[in-house]
Amino acid sequence: xxxxxxxxxxxxxxxxxxxxxxxxxxxxxxxxxxxxxxxxxxxxxxxxxxxxxxxxxxxxxxxxxxxxxxxxxxxxxxxxxxxxxxxxxxxxxxxxxxxxxxxxxxxxxxxxxxxxxxxxxxxxxxxxxxxxxxxxxxxxxxxxxxxxxxxxxxxxxxxxxx
Numbered sequence: 001x002x003x004x005x006x007x008x009x010x011x012x013x014x015x016x017x018x019x020x021x022x023x024x025x026x027x028x029x030x031x032x033x034x035x036x037x038x039x040x041x042x043x044x045x046x047x048x049x050x051x052x053x054x055x056x057x058x059x060x061x062x063x064x065x066x067x068x069x070x071x072x073x074x075x076x077x078x079x080x081x082x083x084x085x086x087x088x089x090x091x092x093x094x095x096x097x098x099x100x101x102x103x104x105x106x107x108x109x110x111x112x113x114x115x116x117x118x119x120x121x122x123x124x125x126x127x128x129x130x131x132x133x134x135x136x137x138x139x140x141x142x143x144x145x146x147x148x149x150x151x152x153x154x155x156x157x158x159x160x161x162x
Contacts, residue, residue, distance in 0.1 A: 015071035018062075026065075030058055033075065035137040036147045037082045042136055043128040044086035047117065053089055057082045075147070120162070127162030134159055 011032075017025035037057050041050035060081050068077055120131050133139045133147070141159070145152045 009072075011074055012071035015065070015068065015074045019065050019068070019071070026062060029074065033078055033147075034058075035139065036075075036133070037078065039133040039137040039139070040079060040082045040129055041086050042117070043120070043125065043132045044083075045089060047114075049089065053082075053085055057085050060085065076149070079148075123162055127158050130155060130158035131162040 011029075014025045014028050014032075018029060034054070038050060038054050041053045041057070044050075045053060057078070061078055064081075068074065116135075120128055120135075123131070129148070130144060130150075133144045134141070139147070141152055141155045144150065144155045148155075150158070
């Protein structure tokens, strides 16, 4: 997490460095926002698809980074890419037959976790994302509020209603 008094200034400096070709700066942005993007994707698609789409989101961001005019807007810009990527994926998803056994990617949910994720996917989007951030990504209420721009009270309400 960005931990200075002025995290937006530090974020903007990282974005500018990444725009100038600093791969380590982009890696730091990936570390900072990876859980947020994974949570957004997981609120829309299956766990396995979220793993793949997360890489797509960051690749798109890297390719389009030069077009970002306001470095301080990086988080919102990245969230928009993630939501658009999930929407595009769902729109173009075709039914396919598995070729062989699926290989685990990352740490997949086990047992009842898939059933719980299925139930969460039936909730309205604002509740889905907030619950995914809390239950799957392990974010605290204040972290969710800081990352999403919601107020802490809104986060609490979404968690309770969800």
